[in-house]
Amino acid sequence: MLLLRDFAQVASPAGRRAPLRGAELGNVDLVEDAYVLIDGDRIADVGRMRELGPLEGDVEERSFAGRCAVPGLVDCHTHPAFGGDRVEEFSLRAAGASYEELHAAGGGILSTVRATRDAGEDGLRAAVRDHAAWMRAHGTTTFEGKSGYGLDRETELASLRAVRDAGGIPTWLGAHAVPPEFDGDADAYLDFALSDVLPEAARLAEAADVFLERGAFDAAQARRYLEACRASGLALRLHGDQFTEQGAIPLAIELGARSVDHLEATGAEGVRALAQSDVVGVLLPASALFLNRPMPPARALVDAGAAIALATDFNPGSSFTESLPLVCSLAATQLKLSPAESLAAVTVNAAHVLRRADRIGRIAPGYLAHLAILDAPDWRYLAYHLGERPVALTAAELA
Ligand code: NIG
Numbered sequence: 001m002l003l004l005r006d007f008a009q010v011a012s013p014a015g016r017r018a019p020l021r022g023a024e025l026g027n028v029d030l031v032e033d034a035y036v037l038i039d040g041d042r043i044a045d046v047g048r049m050r051e052l053g054p055l056e057g058d059v060e061e062r063s064f065a066g067r068c069a070v071p072g073l074v075d076c077h078t079h080p081a082f083g084g085d086r087v088e089e090f091s092l093r094a095a096g097a098s099y100e101e102l103h104a105a106g107g108g109i110l111s112t113v114r115a116t117r118d119a120g121e122d123g124l125r126a127a128v129r130d131h132a133a134w135m136r137a138h139g140t141t142t143f144e145g146k147s148g149y150g151l152d153r154e155t156e157l158a159s160l161r162a163v164r165d166a167g168g169i170p171t172w173l174g175a176h177a178v179p180p181e182f183d184g185d186a187d188a189y190l191d192f193a194l195s196d197v198l199p200e201a202a203r204l205a206e207a208a209d210v211f212l213e214r215g216a217f218d219a220a221q222a223r224r225y226l227e228a229c230r231a232s233g234l235a236l237r238l239h240g241d242q243f244t245e246q247g248a249i250p251l252a253i254e255l256g257a258r259s260v261d262h263l264e265a266t267g268a269e270g271v272r273a274l275a276q277s278d279v280v281g282v283l284l285p286a287s288a289l290f291l292n293r294p295m296p297p298a299r300a301l302v303d304a305g306a307a308i309a310l311a312t313d314f315n316p317g318s319s320f321t322e323s324l325p326l327v328c329s330l331a332a333t334q335l336k337l338s339p340a341e342s343l344a345a346v347t348v349n350a351a352h353v354l355r356r357a358d359r360i361g362r363i364a365p366g367y368l369a370h371l372a373i374l375d376a377p378d379w380r381y382l383a384y385h386l387g388e389r390p391v392a393l394t395a396a397e398l399a
């Protein structure tokens, strides 16, 4: 047993249910002057130092005086499997070029497809390992990672293996863009992806994802891709309403998707429909900031009773950040979410999107000992300190 003692505060999303939605998102279980008792890889107990009774057996102790603990952060939407970078494009955008124009001119996602194919399996593995270490250095203890920059059989499968082997949860983003060899024929590309890649991708990935957008895949193509993926046992996610509303929310609800992600362009009807459904709205404010786009209607979603999560969308083109604390800061200043709402959105609700909320996303008895430690007197520094870097701690390091 290991006793982590003297925390200024231990903060965890309230209760045991997942996902938290609407007003529940604002509730935090807060223990001041606290301890966390760990048995093996699990949390055995949480409480106040002055109520700590005598402990039986061999107990090692560590003091965390002056620091706070929140659950290890969960990034439920990242694109870590890529080669190269987009620093040139970033500079062009700074000079006025738009992301959608660059994409239409064969740059954007497709320039990363070229670099990712060139990286080879070893290069890709090294890249995902590096990106996973960057995330961890910002307090992330669980991450989902998408393929989607290979778009051929070999590179898509290598991407999924690289995510899995770096400790991530792989999602097959087989419908991210139409690769150049299909010359803009999205249906022909989907014929190939579903017949040649899906059977093996379904063994490696937990979920499938599609970019439903003008210039990528339309609603009919997204439906065809998602239905085939679901028939092969994959859970479903969608990139939807990033630039335009193309029916992503009704499709996600009809198909029973786990989430629809982005939502920068979602209007009042989409907010209402999503809030009444079991689909989680995954908000990516770092991506909206990075592309200088409107922010998603987070406040309206929460006030309407929706389940939301927050994620980085880490990728080289539209959101080159691995920091969930930065996302929590943006959630406070841009989305008008309270630190408590952000905490739930990057822990229990993100874990729910990944169907792991029974094990991660809370500091409570029975959960895995995944913590993020803040060198701060108040847990809300997670959002308040722009660029906070919590220390990720799991049973492996604690042993
Ligand atoms: O989630 N929207 C589509 N896909 C990624 C961006 C990919 C890229 O620009 O490389 C996203 O923002």
Ligand code: FE
Pocket: 077, 079, 239, 313
């Ligand atoms: Fe994304």
